[in-house]
Amino acid sequence: MNFCSHCGERVSLRVPEGDNRPRHVCESCGRIHYQNPRIIAGCLPVYGDQVLLCRRAIEPRYGYWTLPAGFMENGESTEQAALRETLEEAQARVQLKQLYTLTSIIHVNQVQLIYLAELERPEFGISNETLESRLFSEDEIPWDQLAFTTIRNALRFYFADRRENHFPLRHIEMEPGTDSLPLKP
Amino acid sequence: MNFCSHCGERVSLRVPEGDNRPRHVCESCGRIHYQNPRIIAGCLPVYGDQVLLCRRAIEPRYGYWTLPAGFMENGESTEQAALRETLEEAQARVQLKQLYTLTSIIHVNQVQLIYLAELERPEFGISNETLESRLFSEDEIPWDQLAFTTIRNALRFYFADRRENHFPLRHIEMEPGTDSLPLKP
Numbered sequence A, B: 001m002n003f004c005s006h007c008g009e010r011v012s013l014r015v016p017e018g019d020n021r022p023r024h025v026c027e028s029c030g031r032i033h034y035q036n037p038r039i040i041a042g043c044l045p046v047y048g049d050q051v052l053l054c055r056r057a058i059e060p061r062y063g064y065w066t067l068p069a070g071f072m073e074n075g076e077s078t079e080q081a082a083l084r085e086t087l088e089e090a091q092a093r094v095q096l097k098q099l100y101t102l103t104s105i106i107h108v109n110q111v112q113l114i115y116l117a118e119l120e121r122p123e124f125g126i127s128n129e130t131l132e133s134r135l136f137s138e139d140e141i142p143w144d145q146l147a148f149t150t151i152r153n154a155l156r157f158y159f160a161d162r163r164e165n166h167f168p169l170r171h172i173e174m175e176p177g178t179d180s181l182p183l184k185p
């Protein structure tokens, strides 16, 4: 950030009075421009013993498989965001069942929320972000072709939890250097 | 938003190619400036049969009681944000037990996460955001002096769930005009 989005003057990076960390401050109009993490909302659509994955038509990770998920927009709830992304990316209508994973992806300033969902009918499709959508049973999951660690985590948890028929909220912190995102090809 | 924070030129509000909603677009450098909901993280600190509340030293709702909570910062997890806010606002150290409420406050583009937490010792204090911190038993809660609907919800759920000793994640959507935030005095 170089310029004030309100008045167009240059901003400086300094700790404002009463604050304890550097912010982009406009000395001209006085505005402080905070930067905060963004939310990614999506779901894990289940149909019988299969799950729905989408093959990415965009970078990063073009051609790799993922769950329908994307940035939450202003003016919607987390659930509405998850439903919208599922419809946009997979052309699929689902019923959300519960929040399943909450992952703080610290090094990219994102918080990812994945809901467990039921696919109502085996109807799904493609979009400008999705080359292909497909149902996979557990033994068909393309583990080495998944786009992101968070997606791999959600799928691993799901198949393990399904054996117990118990799906606790999975609360995950991803730090830089641990199991970084995206996965290496 | 009037100006591009990157190059300082005027932005226009239009639907970018491949998108489906208006964004602030810089025609000069090509950047698209997305605006997304922000996360508020905090906790409900429990000490025996009491809970810790803070009386606000800042607007909005100066003088009203709240739970320690504030905007999540870049570079931290949701839990770290909740712990930091509790330390900053109430000078209190807690152990987070579980995520308890997730509230989409749609009309202000916020998602609030409140964790159930255990206050380790009955030690707490004031800050530049807090006039006073105090432990309250259930029959002492100042229900008509609470700062926000989300705080009232969290406390109501907590005391009800405590009778059952079962604390499911409470997933709440707040729409404009329903039970708006902040409460009327």
Ligand SMILES: [Zn+2]
Pocket: A004, A005, A006, A007, A008, A009, A026, A027, A028, A029, A030, A031
């Ligand atoms: Zn300015």
Ligand SMILES: [Zn+2]
Pocket: B004, B005, B006, B007, B008, B009, B026, B027, B028, B029, B030, B031
């Ligand atoms: Zn620009």
